[in-house]
Amino acid sequence: MKEINVKELQMNPMTLIGNEWMLITAGNEENGYNTMTASWGHLGSIWGHGGKSATSTIFVRPQRYTKEFVDREELYTLCFFPEGYREQLAYLGFHSGRDEDKVAKVGLTPVFSDGTTYFKEANLVLICKKLYRAPILEEGFIDKSIVDDCYPDKDFHDMYIGSIEKVLIAE
Numbered sequence: 001m002k003e004i005n006v007k008e009l010q011m012n013p014m015t016l017i018g019n020e021w022m023l024i025t026a027g028n029e030e031n032g033y034n035t036m037t038a039s040w041g042h043l044g045s046i047w048g049h050g051g052k053s054a055t056s057t058i059f060v061r062p063q064r065y066t067k068e069f070v071d072r073e074e075l076y077t078l079c080f081f082p083e084g085y086r087e088q089l090a091y092l093g094f095h096s097g098r099d100e101d102k103v104a105k106v107g108l109t110p111v112f113s114d115g116t117t118y119f120k121e122a123n124l125v126l127i128c129k130k131l132y133r134a135p136i137l138e139e140g141f142i143d144k145s146i147v148d149d150c151y152p153d154k155d156f157h158d159m160y161i162g163s164i165e166k167v168l169i170a171e
C-alpha cells in the first residue's frame with residue numbers, strides 16, 4: 001500500500017460507508033485486536049486540531065466486542081475493500097470475535113503496523129486517532145421515531161470522532 005494525502009482521496013463517503021461497508025478495527029499484535037463491519041459513519045472535517053481537520057466519526061453499540069478495543073486503544077482503523085469481499089464483511093458483521101477467530105475464518109490477513117491493525121486485502125485504509133467519544137442520547141433525538149426504529153433495545157451507540165492520521169491505498 002502507499003500513503004496519500006487525505007486531500008487526494010476520491011470517493012463518495014455515503015456510498016462507500018453506507019453501501020459498500022467498512023471494517024472498524026482496533027488493537028495490535030501484542031495485546032490483541034478485533035474488527036467488525038460498519039455501515040454507519042461519517043467522513044468530514046472538524047476542529048483542525050494539530051493542523052489536521054480531516055476526521056472520521058464512527059458509531060459503536062455497547063455490546064460489540066470491538067468496542068473494548070476501540071476504548072482501550074488510542075487508534076482505530078477503517079478498512080474499505082474492493083468488490084468480492086461482501087461475504088467476508090457480512091460474516092464479520094454477524095459474528096463476534098468473542099466467540100471465534102472470525103478473521104481467520106474469512107481468510108483476511110491482518111497487518112500490524114503503525115501501532116494498530118488493518119487488512120492486507122483492503123484497497124483503502126484510514127488510520128484514525130481518537131479525539132472525542134460521546135454517547136448517543138435518547139433525549140437528543142428530534143425525530144423520536146428513530147429511537148423506535150434503530151434502538152428498540154435502547155442500546156445507544158457511542159460516537160467516536162477521530163482525526164485521520166494516515167491514508168493508505170492499494171498500489
Ligand SMILES: Cc1cc2nc3c(=O)[nH]c(=O)nc-3n(C[C@H](O)[C@H](O)[C@H](O)COP(=O)(O)O)c2cc1C
Binds near residue numbers: 063090093096
Ligand atoms: C452491514 C453491517 C453494518 C453494521 N454497522 C454497524 C455499525 O455501524 N455500528 C455497530 O455498532 N454495529 C454495526 N454492525 C454490527 C456489528 O458488525 C456486529 O454486531 C459484529 O458481529 C460485532 O462484532 P464484535 O462483537 O466482534 O465486535 C453492522 C453489521 C453489518 C452486517
